[in-house]
Amino acid sequence: MEFAASEYEIKKVLNYFERLCAIPHGSGNEEQAANMLCEFAKEHSLEYYKDEYNNVLIKKDGSIGREGEPSLMLQGHIDMVCEKNKDTVHDFSRDPLSLYVSDGLLRAKGTTLGGDDGIAVAYMMAFLEDETLSHPPLECLFTSGEETGMLGAMNFDYSKVSSRRIINMDSEEEGKVTMSCAGAADLLLEKSFERIGSKGRALKISVTGLAGGHSGTEINENRSNAIRIMGRLLARLYSDTPFNLCAVNGGNKRNAIPRECEAQIYVLDSDKAIRIVQEESEKIRGEISKADKGMKIRCQKGDTDFPALTYKDSSAVINVMTLSPNGVISMSPDSLGLVRCSSNLGRISTSENKIVAEVMARSSSDSEMDALIIVFKRLSKLLDMSATLSDRHPGWDYDPKSQLADKYVTIYDRLYGSEGKRAERCAIHAGLECGIIIGALGGETDAISIGPNIYNIHTPDEALDLASVKRTYDLLVAMLGEL
Ligand SMILES: [Zn+2]
Structure with a gap:
């Protein structure tokens, strides 16, 4: 690849990036890339370690x-x-990415670029190779499976490292230094039941057209949850005229705010029931946010004769839909305007003899997560449901005294302040590997997450801003020199 003169100074970084892009490295398919890193370490006589998850650690003396x-x-x-x-022919398990530069942005033809997080791999390789830099002893950790549940970071043997300072390079906005992220836990609430013969008229109620969104970063935007709205409609209806539930299904995954939900019920007076649902729908319509204005609630007579749940079980399902903690639980006491703890009732599904509700809870504070999990366990007891906890990983709580963050801000402002740029401290209510690594290394670990500008990540429009790659490279070099 040819680079413009301004890009020449980071040619080494970009060459390593190209080297990675020549090898398939989608999540779950990291082995060749991990082997390439081991070869690289051998070439440069550096100590390295690779584990069965294809995590690679390369160490370099100060x-x-x-x-x-x-x-x-x-x-x-x-x-x-x-x-x-759609029209791109590309096999990610085999084909190299086809890179090109236009308007100072590096992209891949028709595919994701993997600047997230290939640029971190390239930076680390450049620093490991460079004999002219001043730096403390380095431990470069290349992890696998981040995009599919942070499997690499979760399973790495941290007794292999001695660092208690971490610079993670998986952020996508230059100048922003991330100092906190959320941990997460999945909760599964289940209830078994036996069906009885249906009686009354079948009704189908649906909620569609909501905005949805990311269950972490968009949980504080007042977006309506379709399962929650359905729960409210059913609760209102049940309080006027008890009914037998047949099925309720909504949402696709735990980590997305559900946009749709559908329920089938049997009622004795269907006209009255339709009127009540319409009344309640109008009230909800008056309350929802602008983003959810596309909401549609329909209530129609149906003709299913599938057996139904008893009144008691129907009521218990409404309880889980209405009582599960959902949305923002608490805000960070620091001034970042950040959600600290939240919960998302992301999916509900009914099978022949079981109803399953799936929740994703997030918290940067582990103690608050502990408390939330206890609430869910108590709730499940109350509702006679089972609660299963899985995939819990720790949060990374904000540390206003982080020396790494202070250093980043000082150096960034010194280098780029004259261009009108200013560093900004921030936190995210979503997961980063830092949370897991800090959890494993212990509370005294100082960490930050940074990175150059990358636009449209996780889409074929992904673009890496090369001028920003250069500024971030220079900043990292300065940090290595002064840390
Ligand atoms: Zn990433």
Whole structure:
């Protein structure tokens, strides 16, 4: 690939990026890329370690005179999200990405670029190779499976590292230094039942057209949850005229705010029931946010004769839909305007003899997550349901005294303040590998997450801003020199 003169100074970084892009490295398919990193370490006589998850750790001694300093971990993930345009012929398990530069942006033809997080891999390789830099002892951790549940970071053996300072390079906005992220836990609430013969008239109620969104980063935007709205409609109806539920299904996954939900019930007076649902729908319509104005609630007579749940079981299902903690639970006490703890009732599904509700809880505070899990367990007891907890990983709580963050802000403002740029401290209510790594290394670990500008990640329009790659490279070099 040819680069413009301004890009020449980061040619080494971009060459390593190209080297990675020549090898398939979608999530779950990292082995070749991990082997490439081991080969690279051998070429440069660096100590390395690869595990069965295809995580790779490469260590480098401190530069001359700095060998005895505490080590610093640099970290990013090897794997990329594999998305392509409909008309693009590309096999992510085999084909190299086809890179090109236009208007200072690096892209891949018709596919995701994997700048998230290939640029971190390239930065680390450039620093490991460079004999002219001043730096403390480095521990570069290349993780796998980040995009599909952070499997690599969850399973790495952290006794292999001694660093208690981490620079993670998996953020996508230059100048922003992330200092906190949310941990998460999945909760499964289940209830078994036996069906009885149907009586009354079948009605189908549907909620559609809601905006939905990411269950972490968009949980504070007052978006309506379709399962919650359905729960309210059913609860209102049940309080006027008890009915037998036949099925309720809504949402697709735990980590998305559900946009749709559908219920089938049997009622004795269907006309009255339709009137009540319409009345309640109008009230809801008056309350919802602008983003959800496309909401449609329909209530129609149906003709199913599938057996139904008893009144008691129907009522218990309405209870889980209305009583599960949902949305923002608490805000961070620091001034970042950040959600600290939240919960998303993301999916509900009915099978022949079981109803399953799936919840994703997030919290940057582990103690608050503990408390929320207890609430869910008590609720499940109350509703005579089983509650199963899985995939819990720790949060990364905001530390206003982070020395790494102070350093980043000082150096960024010194280097780029004259261009009118200013560093900004921030936090996200979503997962980052930092949470897992800090959880494993212990509370005293200082960490930040940074990165150059990458636009439209996880889509075929993904674009890496090369001028920003250069500024971030220079900033990292300065940080290595001064840490
Ligand atoms: Zn990433």
